[in-house]
Amino acid sequence: MFDAGRIAAFSHQETPFYFYDITLLQETLDTAKRAADEYNFRVHYALKANFNDRVLHAVCRTGFGADCVSGNEVKKAVEIGFKPSEIVFAGVGKSDKEITYALDQNIFAFNVESVQELRIIDAIAGDRGKKANVALRINPNVDAQTHHYITTGLDENKFGIAQWELGEAIETLRQCRHIELIGIHFHVGSQITDLNVFKSLCIKVNELNNWFDERGFRLHVLNVGGGLGVDYHQPDATPIPDFRAYFAIFANFLERKPGQEVHFELGRALVSQSGSLISRVLYVKNGIKKNFLILDAGMTELMRPALYQAYHQIERLGQIETASEPIHYDVVGPICESSDCFGKEVLLPKSERGDLIAIRTTGAYGEVMASRYNLRNEIRYVYSDEI
């Protein structure tokens, strides 16, 4: 992925920066779109994974809709050019202002996460003389088999309407005159690599689809969320996730009723592998117990390792001196936190001040989770077709 020409181009850049491989991004998007189209599935890209303008333009041009989690994300999606009729809005804490804004934009649907939220949307829609499309986000209590911080579909999680509340939800819906129930929505977690999790989800969706049908609600949409994981350990071996296998699970196990559409909300799987965080070694500290590589990027640029102990492949770019043995380094940033560490005991070629380091698979939940802690600079980025 990082050939000599590219590395030479990096060496003139101010670091740290996010590097986006636009060719890989487009190939990934095209592969996913083709796989989804085979079954007539509709994908709304989850903006929360990466809302960089270049990324969003590519996603929009490829023909995906947008899944948003804040009023600002809805605004961003509209500005980029996503059709309002292809924008959905989820989130456990939508403010009145955000609901009003999204209603005024005539978005496709609100994925509603509580009975109380149903009443609020109904009231705001009534005041504005509108009818809001809603899908109920149901917590199916399906274990996503992922890191406990990024699982979202268990009873202990704050997301969605619990199954025991569904009776109250449909009673409320019957009273709401400014709401149209169009479907049901699920999202059980992120970075899911065991496809059996999605089979279990399908079984739950089928049960609930029947439950609504028996009560006279004809659902138009089954939205099964996102969550497909990527290979953080071997980014070059699997640069594009197996979208065909993923969609095939839903094609095989989901029981659609006549006219029902299936919607998805993929984020990570569409953008992760096309991003890398590129930084420089500032200092090398050789200790008795440890060797440290101190980079000019830190948890302020990439928070995942500090937040979830997430693994990212770390590579030293450029010429490797074959005469020296590789060395184990703790690769750390400059931030005043001990958790500001990208990897412990990482085996790398002997490195020195000025060397370029790539932290891979950072196209999703990288740039978007950056912070200004320690009054750090704004994030910089470099696109493959501009160098």
Ligand SMILES: Cc1ncc(COP(=O)(O)O)c(C=O)c1O
């Ligand atoms: C409701 C919802 N949809 C979609 C996504 C996108 O998930 P992923 O990036 O794992 O595909 C998320 C994030 O986990 C989410 O909360």
Ligand SMILES: N[C@@H](CCCC[NH3+])C(=O)O
């Ligand atoms: N931000 C997380 C995933 C959470 C996705 C949003 N629900 C990550 O970096 O993996």
